[in-house]
Amino acid sequence: MTRTAVFGSGSWGTAFAAILADAGGEVVLHARRAEVAEAINSDHVNAAYLPELTLPETVSATTDPAAAARGAEMIVLAIPAQTVRANLGEWGHHLPTGAPVVSLMKGIELGTGLRMSEVIQQVADVSRDQVVVVSGPNLSREIAAKQPAASVVACSDLGTAEQVAQACASAYFRPYTQTDVVGAEVGGAVKNVIALAVGMAQGLGYGDNTKATIITRGLAETARLGAALGADPATLMGLAGVGDLIATCMSPLSRNHSFGVNLGQGMSVEEVVAITSQTAEGVKSCRSVLDLAATHGVDMPICAGVTAVVENVMGVAELGDELMARPHKHERH
Numbered sequence: 607m608t609r610t611a612v613f614g615s616g617s618w619g620t621a622f623a624a625i626l627a628d629a630g631g632e633v634v635l636h637a638r639r640a641e642v643a644e645a646i647n648s649d650h651v652n653a654a655y656l657p658e659l660t661l662p663e664t665v666s667a668t669t670d671p672a673a674a675a676r677g678a679e680m681i682v683l684a685i686p687a688q689t690v691r692a693n694l695g696e697w698g699h700h701l702p703t704g705a706p707v708v709s710l711m712k713g714i715e716l717g718t719g720l721r722m723s724e725v726i727q728q729v730a731d732v733s734r735d736q737v738v739v740v741s742g743p744n745l746s747r748e749i750a751a752k753q754p755a756a757s758v759v760a761c762s763d764l765g766t767a768e769q770v771a772q773a774c775a776s777a778y779f780r781p782y783t784q785t786d787v788v789g790a791e792v793g794g795a796v797k798n799v800i801a802l803a804v805g806m807a808q809g810l811g812y813g814d815n816t817k818a819t820i821i822t823r824g825l826a827e828t829a830r831l832g833a834a835l836g837a838d839p840a841t842l843m844g845l846a847g848v849g850d851l852i853a854t855c856m857s858p859l860s861r862n863h864s865f866g867v868n869l870g871q872g873m874s875v876e877e878v879v880a881i882t883s884q885t886a887e888g889v890k891s892c893r894s895v896l897d898l899a900a901t902h903g904v905d906m907p908i909c910a911g912v913t914a915v916v917e918n919v920m921g922v923a924e925l926g927d928e929l930m931a932r933p934h935k936h937e938r939h
């Protein structure tokens with residue numbers, strides 16, 4: 607039985623803890639708030655994030671990072687992308703030497719342009735072959751309801767990817783191993799930005815042609831950035847690319863999609879931030895994706911427009927006009 611410490615007891619950390627337990631593992635969740643840990647231990651429920659999910663008995667929780675990490679054979683990180691560096695700085699020294707460190711985050715670090723696996727390697731002092739990325743169409747509430755889903759488990763070392771895949775394989779969660787970590791992370795980070803754009807279009811009242819256009823051209827932007835960073839194009843046609851893009855852009859359960867809908871319906875960025883209690887990664891990562899693209903000379907007009915809206919330098923309606931007025935070009939470019 608694999609013993610795993612999951613850091614971050616929000617929506618995805620909690621749902622992923624259930625996956626690991628349903629796959630036969632023992633899980634300790636690290637929670638920042640004592641009341642969250644107490645409710646998980648006494649009632650087996652994380653009411654603040656996933657009230658409908660009853661956690662298996664083999665999931666417990668603690669607010670003590672050292673206790674969570676003690677004896678863990680695997681570490682899972684399910685925290686906001688922009689706080690990973692600070693969080694690891696705080697408790698990363700408790701992580702056991704040699705254990706795989708699994709990143710569930712979908713974002714690019716602001717200021718450095720680093721992918722989450724790169725931040726983890728830098729701050730937690732772990733090797734590239736030890737860092738694993740899990741990414742795919744995995745809306746936490748559907749997973750919590752045990753609806754069938756699949757995901758990519760990517761690591762430069764295939765053996766480590768297989769070990770993590772084994773630990774999370776269950777009747778409702780099907781992992782596919784990969785060695786293309788870059789592709790998995792680029793797909794996960796960019797789809798959040800594209801989902802904001804699709805949400806904005808929906809909020810403005812536009813229908814499926816517009817949404818399909820944004821998704822498809824969003825995939826083209828993702829593929830261009832992936833190619834510049836050395837990703838395998840096939841990864842972006844898979845679960846961590848097009849699969850996650852479809853789920854996030856189409857689902858009312860997506861926080862990024864919903865954030866965009868609210869903007870499209872006329873709320874200001876500040877108003878939507880004020881009513882958003884969970885992490886909508888695209889709001890921060892639009893800037894870091896765009897900066898990363900600029901560093902590599904990659905054109906990402908949808909991401910640029912979303913960033914301009916999020917940074918309050920362009921209105922939502924203007925974004926559509928700008929994109930439609932761009933010079934015509936060959937579809938492949």
Ligand SMILES: NC(=O)c1ccc[n+]([C@@H]2O[C@H](COP(=O)([O-])OP(=O)(O)OC[C@H]3O[C@@H](n4cnc5c(N)ncnc54)[C@H](O)[C@@H]3O)[C@@H](O)[C@H]2O)c1
Nearest residue numbers: 614615616617618619684685689710711712745746884885
């Ligand atoms: N929810 C999903 O469906 C889902 C699915 C796949 C991937 N992800 C990714 O997983 C990551 C975590 O997402 P989530 O949905 O669990 O987020 P969430 O907002 O539901 O939970 C975030 C968790 O991180 C903790 N945290 C630790 N340090 C924090 C800090 N400094 N500030 C704020 N919170 C802090 C919070 O207490 C909370 O437990 C994101 O990168 C997200 O894109 C989410």
Ligand SMILES: O=P(O)(O)OC[C@H](O)CO
Nearest residue numbers: 742743744745860861862
């Ligand atoms: O709710 P979102 O927008 O963070 O999306 C959740 C997952 O990443 C979907 O795979």
